Amino acid sequence: MVEVAPRDTFAHPPPSESALAAPDRDSLLREVQARRAVWRARNIVDYTIRVAVGCFCPWPSKPLIMEVRGGVPVALRDTTGKPAGPVREPWSAYTVDALFDAVEHAARTHDVVEVNYDPHLGYPTAIRGDAKRGQVDDWYWVRASELTPRR
DSSP: OOOOOOOSOOOSSOOOOOOOOHHHHHHHHHHHHHHHHHHHHHTOOSEEEEEEEEESSSOOOOOEEEEEETTEEEEEEOTTSOBOSSOOTTGGGOOHHHHHHHHHHHHHHOSEEEEEEOTTTOOEEEEEEESSTTOTTOEEEEEEEEEEEOO
16 A cells, blocks of 8 residues: 655645646556555444535635544534534535545546545545646645544
């Protein structure tokens, strides 16, 4: 399994980079599939996770803490622990399984993809991409951190 050192920042929007070549896509896909298998073997389906999302879109980028039970988002809290309203996008779209799905989708279809993984649990902690290099306003990023398993 490939170890990827976590990074604290991504450029927004991503810098002009070359579109992924087929070998790079294959490598990303092999890595995400291997990491997903390790994650699934841990059988963590109840957890909290801090999620922040940003893009060219009007979604708010503030982080919220999402509670997940049985792999399904059930609650959102602000970073102080207070309820943050109903479960909703963009945060609810990023359970750990959905983070892996997002990496696979991006690796198959997007021109630029960069992924970082948690060094202990192996889930994606940062995804940055540009769907079509050279197209205006189609960059995005997702950050996931502070995953705490629940029993």
